[in-house]
Amino acid sequence: MTGIPDIETLADKQAITEVVRTYCRAVDRLDIPLGQSIFHDDGEADYGPFYQGTGKGVIEAICASHHHLTSHSHQVTNILIEVDGDTAGSESYVFGTMRSEQDGKVMQIGVWGRYLDRWEKRNDRWGIVQRKVVFEHDEIREVTSAGQEPRSTRDGSDPSYQFLTSRKFGDPIDV
Amino acid sequence: MSDETADRLAIMDKIYRYCRSVDRLDVACGHSVFHEDCTADFGASYVGTGRGWIDFICEEHKKFLHHSHQVTNVIIELDGDKAGSESYVYATLQRQDGDKVIQHNFWARYIDTWSKRDGEWGVDSRFCIVDYGTMDEVTPLPGDPRSRRDTTDTSYTVLKA
Numbered sequence: 001m002t003g004i005p006d007i008e009t010l011a012d013k014q015a016i017t018e019v020v021r022t023y024c025r026a027v028d029r030l031d032i033p034l035g036q037s038i039f040h041d042d043g044e045a046d047y048g049p050f051y052q053g054t055g056k057g058v059i060e061a062i063c064a065s066h067h068h069l070t071s072h073s074h075q076v077t078n079i080l081i082e083v084d085g086d087t088a089g090s091e092s093y094v095f096g097t098m099r100s101e102q103d104g105k106v107m108q109i110g111v112w113g114r115y116l117d118r119w120e121k122r123n124d125r126w127g128i129v130q131r132k133v134v135f136e137h138d139e140i141r142e143v144t145s146a147g148q149e150p151r152s153t154r155d156g157s158d159p160s161y162q163f164l165t166s167r168k169f170g171d172p173i174d175v
Numbered sequence: 176m177s178d179e180t181a182d183r184l185a186i187m188d189k190i191y192r193y194c195r196s197v198d199r200l201d202v203a204c205g206h207s208v209f210h211e212d213c214t215a216d217f218g219a220s221y222v223g224t225g226r227g228w229i230d231f232i233c234e235e236h237k238k239f240l241h242h243s244h245q246v247t248n249v250i251i252e253l254d255g256d257k258a259g260s261e262s263y264v265y266a267t268l269q270r271q272d273g274d275k276v277i278q279h280n281f282w283a284r285y286i287d288t289w290s291k292r293d294g295e296w297g298v299d300s301r302f303c304i305v306d307y308g309t310m311d312e313v314t315p316l317p318g319d320p321r322s323r324r325d326t327t328d329t330s331y332t333v334l335k336a
Contacts, residue, residue, distance in 0.1 A: 005181055005184065005185070006181075007181075010180060010181060010184055013184065048321060077245035077246055077247055077265075078190075078191040078194050078195070078244075078245055078246050079191065080188065080191045080192065080195060080334060082333075082334050082335060082336070089332075089333030089334050089335075090333065090334075091195065091330045091333065091334055093194070093243065093245045095243075095245055095265070109316065111316075112243035112245075112267055113243075113322075114322070114330065116329050116330050116332075116333050117333065118333055132329050134320075134321045134322045134328070134329055134330070135320055135321070135322060136198075136241045136242065136243045136267075136320065136322045137240065137241050137242075137243070137267070137269045137278075137315060137320065138315060138316040139278065139313035139314055139315060139316065140314050140316055141313065141314060
């Protein structure tokens with residue numbers, strides 16, 4: 001990429017970045033309406049063998065499958081965005097860790113991957129029209145908990161809802 | 176809103192494109208991050224030019240199955256058409272060793288000096304510090320990785336560069 005982007009492009013990139021991060025918040029808290037708000041109504045999602053279908057549908061599938069886990073954290077790092085008028089493409093790296101209990105053992109899954117998204121701005125709102133997820137590598141192992149007090153929850157009692165107060169857990173989002 | 180914000184985002188974009196280059200083995204993309212006279216000091220593994228490092232590391236990475244370089248904390252200090260930055264990076268690489276899969280983990284920092292030439296930011300010097308690292312045998316999860324290390328990777332359908 002060459003040159004310095006103009007102010008409108010910077011605002012678009014910032015808006016898209018926040019939507020990418022909102023996805024992580026939604027699937028870690030199991031907040032389905034929040035997760036569905038990142039896709040346009042006709043948005044598509046390709047998560048490989050796990051899920052192929054609509055963007056709204058993949059959020060339901062992920063939140064349902066995450067119920068079988070005890071905790072998880074999706075962390076996005078590198079985010080490259082190319083804006084072209086009211087459309088955009090982006091690549092977001094993610095490192096996700098997930099824990100479950102099996103036969104008294106704590107098992108941790110680590111996944112390193114990328115969210116590849118096509119975007120459209122409709123009615124001044126950036127949303128995903130197509131997402132494809134690609135995984136680099138992953139692992140599963142037994143781990144020993146370091147004994148942090150678990151104050152994190154996967155519903156509206158999570159403390160974050162007292163700090164991000166614009167909406168309550170599970171409230172519908174008009175888009 | 177200022178030019179300073181635009182400069183910061185342009186530098187961030189280059190830092191991410193470096194990761195994209197070495198993970199996809201995209202030499203041209205990597206060269207675009209460094210000015211032609213850029214130096215690179217990666218300690219025991221490489222000391223030379225920035226673009227030479229890209230050539231070297233893209234070849235070296237072929238010994239691995241796949242890898243993911245993820246930048247987290249980035250601090251940028253601007254001074255007109257010059258800048259300095261520190262970027263934390265967590266890099267994981269997996270390789271086959273007989274019937275085992277070994278994962279290398281690095282917690283490192285890219286220390287860069289920058290200049291803007293003809294409107295384009297590029298790295299003048301890169302110094303890489305590995306704070307620590309680990310190497311473990313891991314159990315990969317089942318699944319067919321759709322990640323590719325060439326331009327057939329799906330990301331090239333959403334990003335042009």
